[in-house]
Amino acid sequence: MLETTKGIVIREVAVGEKDKLLTVLTHDLGVITVSAKGIRSVKNPNISSAQLFCYSNFVLYKKGDFYWLRESDLIESFYGLRSDIEKYALAAYICSIAEDFACVEEDTPIVERLVLNTLYSIANELAERKLIKASFEMRVAAVFGFMPDLFECSSCMGELNGRTVFDVMNGGVMCEKCRQRSAAAVYLIRDDSPDSYESLEPVIRFEITSDVLAALRYVVTAKGERLFSFKLEESSLDLFSEICEKYLLHHLGRGFATLDFYKSMIE
Numbered sequence: 550m551l552e553t554t555k556g557i558v559i560r561e562v563a564v565g566e567k568d569k570l571l572t573v574l575t576h577d578l579g580v581i582t583v584s585a586k587g588i589r590s591v592k593n594p595n596i597s598s599a600q601l602f603c604y605s606n607f608v609l610y611k612k613g614d615f616y617w618l619r620e621s622d623l624i625e626s627f628y629g630l631r632s633d634i635e636k637y638a639l640a641a642y643i644c645s646i647a648e649d650f651a652c653v654e655e656d657t658p659i660v661e662r663l664v665l666n667t668l669y670s671i672a673n674e675l676a677e678r679k680l681i682k683a684s685f686e687m688r689v690a691a692v693f694g695f696m697p698d699l700f701e702c703s704s705c706m707g708e709l710n711g712r713t714v715f716d717v718m719n720g721g722v723m724c725e726k727c728r729q730r731s732a733a734a735v736y737l738i739r740d741d742s743p744d745s746y747e748s749l750e751p752v753i754r755f756e757i758t759s760d761v762l763a764a765l766r767y768v769v770t771a772k773g774e775r776l777f778s779f780k781l782e783e784s785s786l787d788l789f790s791e792i793c794e795k796y797l798l799h800h801l802g803r804g805f806a807t808l809d810f811y812k813s814m815i816e
């Protein structure tokens with residue numbers, strides 16, 4: 550049976566001397582694995598449209614749960630990602646998050662658009678890489694059900710004025726009063742039953758400024774194509790990016806080798 554779909558190659562693994570196994574985030578079929586026979590031969594007509602980060606039209610032969618590449622026709626190569634190792638490393642991290650998440654078919658068009666927009670922005674340097682990475686992390690977390698509550702205090706439901714605290718584990722923001730109260734409660738548990746306190750996960754909280762709160766609100770609500778169209782000054786951007794990365798990794802419950810690689814490139 551033949552199937553046609555658009556998709557982004559989010560991972561590729563060389564097999565034997567001439568073949569590749571591609572992981573493709575498709576528009577219609579979710580994330581699929583495609584066997585591309587003979588793709589590494591220079592004479593193969595699909596060589597430039599079925600490589601990592603390419604967005605292409607694909608004609609696939611399907612049998613059971615397996616797909617084989619018949620034809621591919623390049624839509625966008627994101628060439629800029631291959632000319633710079635830091636861009637390449639960040640794009641690989643973005644793609645590995647997409648691979649982890651996009652197994653629910655009805656969500657794939659949303660993830661596909663988000664990934665395309667992000668790869669395009671990295672390739673063409675539409676914003677600082679740190680801002681792109683953090684915004685993508687928070688947005689993708691929100692898209693997949695970990696939407697933080699950023700518009701009222703998660704404890705008393707009151708308005709957020711003055712000093713506020715972002716709570717990574719609970720996915721919300723707390724007002725100063727509630728933060729003090731909850732810090733006191735943690736100390737009580739510690740005094741009364743040190744053993745049970747030991748087994749609790751450390752609380753991950755960040756004191757945030759109003760511009761970081763505004764940035765967090767922006768990235769979970771902005772239109773997709775405007776996602777990276779904001780600015781933060783250096784110290785706020787550092788805090789924003791630390792929060793977004795911790796938030797995503799905490800709620801996924803895992804790290805990424807591609808993230809470690811990206812960090813080793815920029816340090």
Ligand SMILES: [Zn+2]
Pocket residue numbers: 702703704705706707723724725726727728
């Ligand atoms: Zn409160």
